[in-house]
Amino acid sequence: QKEVEQNSGPLSVPEGAIASLNCTYSDRGSQSFFWYRQYSGKSPELIMFIYSNGDKEDGRFTAQLNKASQYVSLLIRDSQPSDSATYLCAVNEWGSNYKLTFGKGTLLTVNP
Amino acid sequence: EAGVTQSPTHLIKTRGQQATLRCSPISGHTSVYWYQQALGLGLQFLLWYDEGEERNRGNFPPRFSGRQFPNYSSELNVNALELEDSALYLCASSPTGQGPLGWTNEKLFFGSGTQLSVL
Numbered sequence: 001q002k003e004v005e006q007n008s009g010p011l012s013v014p015e016g017a018i019a020s021l022n023c024t025y026s027d028r029g030s031q032s033f034f035w036y037r038q039y040s041g042k043s044p045e046l047i048m049f050i051y052s053n054g055d056k057e058d059g060r061f062t063a064q065l066n067k068a069s070q071y072v073s074l075l076i077r078d079s080q081p082s083d084s085a086t087y088l089c090a091v092n093e094w095g096s097n098y099k100l101t102f103g104k105g106t107l108l109t110v111n112p
Numbered sequence: 113e114a115g116v117t118q119s120p121t122h123l124i125k126t127r128g129q130q131a132t133l134r135c136s137p138i139s140g141h142t143s144v145y146w147y148q149q150a151l152g153l154g155l156q157f158l159l160w161y162d163e164g165e166e167r168n169r170g171n172f173p174p175r176f177s178g179r180q181f182p183n184y185s186s187e188l189n190v191n192a193l194e195l196e197d198s199a200l201y202l203c204a205s206s207p208t209g210q211g212p213l214g215w216t217n218e219k220l221f222f223g224s225g226t227q228l229s230v231l
Contacts, residue, residue, distance in 0.1 A: 034219075042224070043202055043222035043223060043224050043225055044155070044202070044220075044222050045222070046219055046220065046221075049219065088154070088155065090155075100157065100220070101157070102147075102154055102155035102156075102157075103154060104152070104153070104154035105154060
């Protein structure tokens with residue numbers, strides 16, 4: 001059984017700080033990694049994806065991947081109250097036979 | 113461009129009944145996925161349909177079934193409802209194929225969900 005683990009939180013950070021969200025996965029065959037954001041009462045929305053070891057930056061968001069440690073993280077710089085949401089980590093094996101597995105999510109609260 | 117639409121928004125059933133949930137994907141998307149999001153359990157993969165065929169299913173009993181129509185819309189049927197089936201059911205769609213950044217079916221666009229309550 002493939003597992004994706006996230007700290008459920010809540011993670012509370014002040015406005016303007018860096019929020020760091022972490023995710024570990026059990027399947028070494030995993031090849032692609034995703035971060036979805038889910039506002040309360042809304043559906044998940046893809047915000048970042050990463051395939052290679054290292055960092056990938058997109059605006060205030062940076063995804064970090066370490067396949068050797070089976071670890072993926074999301075950094076949010078200059079956190080805003082509008083970033084308050086649940087962040088879901090998702091992991092997939094490479095290929096057409098879809099096997100995307102989601103973590104339970106981390107609730108982030110950014111305090112003004 | 114219209115997003116993924118799901119109906120109904122809310123559905124209330126009693127134990128033993130059947131529920132039918134509907135999903136229309138984004139225009140041009142051929143793949144439809146169903147997920148169950150129960151309290152405390154996160155998103156659990158149910159089913160994947162592409163080009164009218166069931167391509168993969170998650171760890172759910174056979175009373176969870178569905179189909180995809182020629183226009184790529186999809187239905188999820190849950191038979192013999194149990195109390196623990198109460199959850200938010202999310203449908204997602206994606207185009208299918210391999211682009212420069214990997215398989216496109218990894219990047220999902222979700223609908224707003226159907227909240228199923230089993231009494």
